[in-house]
Amino acid sequence: MREGVVRSAGLTLTIVYAALIGWLFARQPATLAEVTGGLSSALGVYRVDEQAFADGVRYFRNEQFVEARAAFDRADPARRDAVTQFYVAYSFYRQGWGRLYSDDALFKAGLEAIDRAIALAPDGRVVVEQPDQKIRTADELRAELEMGLRRDASDFNPLRVFRERR
């Protein structure tokens, strides 16, 4: 009887441990915060720091994009919140946007962030309803970022200088 209990407990423990290792290898978390955040998210107890998120949005509206991302990183250290990742991507877009050309490095970082946001959102749909915001969905933002990274004949159109940052 006792041996059966030991064996059952051992098998359960091993399966849980192996599942954790499998999860780590599949998810490839880059930091310890992502490990703990991912685990707490899997258990449904992950929470975004509301104060840091509000700070991030305030910085974002003041066009302080580096500060905004620092605040968003504090708010969502495990990168598990779709809306925060949307704003991270949006800050990369706004910082990297230029009338003549866009900053590819920032746009690529933005694309990574928006892909994270889409992957995290239920059904991949991220909608941020803010009246003063020109981009409200992840799909629009992704399209803008992709357009900025694309090289084609429209890049040489002189009328590009009249386009607006969204």
Add this chain to the structure above:
Amino acid sequence: MTAVREAIVLPSLFLTVILAGGLRPGAPLVLPPPSLLALILAALLVGALVQSGAFDPARLIHGRRTLLANANGSVLLASVFVAGAQVFSLLTPDSGAPRIVFGVYFLLLMLNTIAAGPDRVRMLRSLGVTFGAALILKFIVLDALSDPAGGRLARVLQLLFEGATLGAVTQGAQHPSAGYLALVTLALFLAAIWMLPARERGGALVVAGRS
């Protein structure tokens, strides 16, 4: 072998080796899965362990055991294999000529060990020497040759060495804790291998269809 050792201690040790062996500390953390060569080497390692009697799978999976006991045995067998692959992966350099040289070195050593057919003690001793030597070569010798933070003279020598070898030997910089982690992982692996159920004295390996 007790149920505690078979069902809890050994699988936990091997799973810890799998986790720690796959961990490349630094920023960002990287968890590379074992390469195909590492899996092949692990299969050879398990074969060598069975042949030497250091590991007797028949004591883990057997028709007369209960379903639960066989499940424990199967999990342990799988964890030995994957942990072996992770150890080979851990001790193999990440790139360049050393990666190929280490791969060939491990392959020849495993084949040679199987051909030599050592007993349990010699097998364990051989594994300790092989893995220990690889650890020293990768985490001390190669690391010193690839150290970007050395002094001016070291950097000049490194530059000359890189020129002479066309940059095929030097590796990416490793986190300072990588060597310590590898040492602990290797020690855990060797201890776990030593604790595996060995073939009992006077016992013979029974092959299906033969007496």
